[in-house]
Amino acid sequence: MQPQYQDYKELINSLKSASTLLGLDSKSQLHQDITAISDYLANPNFQIAVFGPFNHGKSTLLNAILGNRTLPIDLIPTTGAAISVKYGTDLQTRIILTDGTEIERDGTxxxxQFAILDGNRQMRQDVxxxxxxxxHPFLARGIELLDLxxxxxxxxQDNLVRxxxxxxxxxxxxxxxxxxxxxxxRENLRDWLLDRGIKTVIFVANFINLLEPDExxxxxxxxxxxxxxxxxxLPPGFSNLYRVDALPALRARLKGDVALAxxxxxxxxxAALQNIVGILQQNRGSVRLPRVQAIASQIQLSLKAKIDPLLSEVSSFDDKQTAKIAIKQKAENLIQQGLNKSIADLRTWLNLDSLLKKYQTDATVAIAENNFKTWQTDTLKKDLTELQRSIMKWLYQAYEFFQEQRPEDLLITLPSEPQINLPPKPNNSNDLSETGTVAVGSGIGWLLGGPVGAAVLGSISYLLNKNIQDADDKSAKESYHQQVAQICINATxxxxxxxxxxxxxxLAEYEPKAKKIIRFVGSQEPLEIANKRQNLQQLQNNFNQLLQxxxxxxxxxxxxxxxxxxxxxxxTPPAEPEQKTYAKKVNDSASSTYRSSTHRVNTPPPPKASASPNPAEVEAKFRNWELDEEIARMKAEMRSPGYQANKQSNTNQNNNTSQQPKTQAEKDKITRAYSVLGLQAGVSLAEIKQAYKTLVKKWHPDLFVNQPQLxxxxxxxxxxxxxxxxxxxEKSQ
Structure with a gap:
């Protein structure tokens, strides 16, 4: 005999947990089956039940086996409860009522009072x-007889028996x-036994003694x-059919008549029963577990009926979120690239070397011509505004995508207009001759007088383009117009x-704020989906535990x-590396550069506005256009109801150019497009991009600014x- 089934404890817990998770009604058949099979697995006794319609002699047969009138018998249906007969040193009866009251009495x-049908042939509801x-020695072997x-x-009664x-x-x-x-x-044999995995069944025919010999x-x-x-x-060698005349058998036992028994x-x-039980007791798993399998199969089907719709819904939500995150990550990278380049362009432009090389000559001339304010607005401010606008373009792209934080405008103001103090004018104002002076204009005359003003302008150009030696190498005496020119240069x-x-x-203070706008953070999961995910997890855990x-x-x-x-x-975006402050570098650079009023800059004149751009500039313009196009495509994707489709499917769709033209006109348009780009039909999107890039670099209009016809x-x-x-x-998307 096996001990109480600690090996099945977790299985019992899994079965009961499934009943709770499924929300089974306590009166439902599956709930009752789970309760019954759980009790069955926990019961250490080997149970033998006598089953059949009323008045078939079930109690009489059990009394014959026990050798006395232990159980109530009568000519009318009497057994009104399932009476369990177990081993005990004395004949006793224990009744447990539904309110928990226990009643114990000697004998039966x-x-x-409690175990037979009432006058209306109904069971007591309080038992x-x-x-x-x-x-009885048979019961002492761990046997339990059940009179149903x-x-x-x-x-x-049928429900109780079942x-x-x-x-x-x-x-x-x-x-x-x-x-x-x-x-x-026959129906009970099929529905109550066979279909529930109960196949250890012995048929016993009663009342054969009441038939004629030929019958x-x-x-x-x-x-x-x-x-x-x-x-x-049943164990091999044993029949599943026996004849027992129950009432004569009971009388034989009560009289001790061996021959009649x-x-x-x-x-x-x-004899057969004791041998069969002895063998089955040694391998009770083969008896019990098929019944557990039948119930477990129903539970698993019920769990799957709840799990699969939830799994589909939660998985669909996760797929959509993954697609959204992938798009936003890609957008974040693209926008970050564009922003980094725009910030780098502005930082390079703000570098003192860069400003002086590009603007000092025109700015100094503008001072001399009393036209600095106009030049500052039309040239310097215009260029600064364009560079700042390029940065803001990327930040507003980020805000439109991520809706996290509205960007502040980048505002770099221009310093006040330079003020100059002219030295005292020499008495000999006709001293205008010096080798190398070149007159380049006449606007300083309002300060110094016509010829002197022209000479000052010439000196500005001369001083800014001549490699002036250290101050010690200069002539001890400079002409007046060179002094004025130097003052203007120092001012710029x-x-x-x-x-x-x-x-x-x-810019250094603004840059970390700008990057925070691009770093998007995912939204919290909707409460409805969160609850479904939790419910799904519990159901899946129970299903897997039961399976285990x-x-x-x-x-x-x-x-x-x-x-x-x-x-x-x-x-959550990954943590950014610690930003090194740029301010110290800015201050150090500013304090160490161009502070000496005697220092001169040897720089070529800025390029003319009509000069042709080099290929690197065309490449940069093309790259910016690519970024804009890519971001625009992703925005359209996010708005599209089909954006959440499987990524691999989309990839295959792109590679195979699955969007086929529908009309002949569309087919002709696509054929012409391949011809314009110099491509064979059906090439990949990457090849289309490369061909386009090559043609842009070859035919960009900026390459022909000095050739109007071309x-x-x-x-x-x-x-x-x-x-x-x-x-x-578009065809390849």
Missing amino acids: EILQ ASVEVFCP PGTNDREA DRLLTTDLVIQLLDARKLMTLGE QQQVQNRLLFVAESFRAE TSSGLTTFE EDYFTEFSKQGLAI ELNKAKIPANYQPYREIPKYTPY QKQAQEKMRLVNEAYTILS
């Missing part, structure tokens, strides 16, 4: 269990030889057919030094465990190229 007379303890109410009498059959190791189905295997008995032979033949058609799972069939049946140096220092400091316990018990299951659904974690041709060529690229890139 109390059964007449939870009935147990009889009997000092008769079937086909009341629905409540539930208790699931918890028995061996079923003795008692047949009435006078009306063998009625329709109800007995006919009934015997029919019994053999019934027994052979039922595939009982033998002729009634009781002796043969008892101070102006641009202040502007560079101030602009770089503002069934495998431990070597119970076959036709399912695979569910993979755990990952917990939802809002996307520039006009280039503009038309680029129109066709742009149109072709748009057609083919």
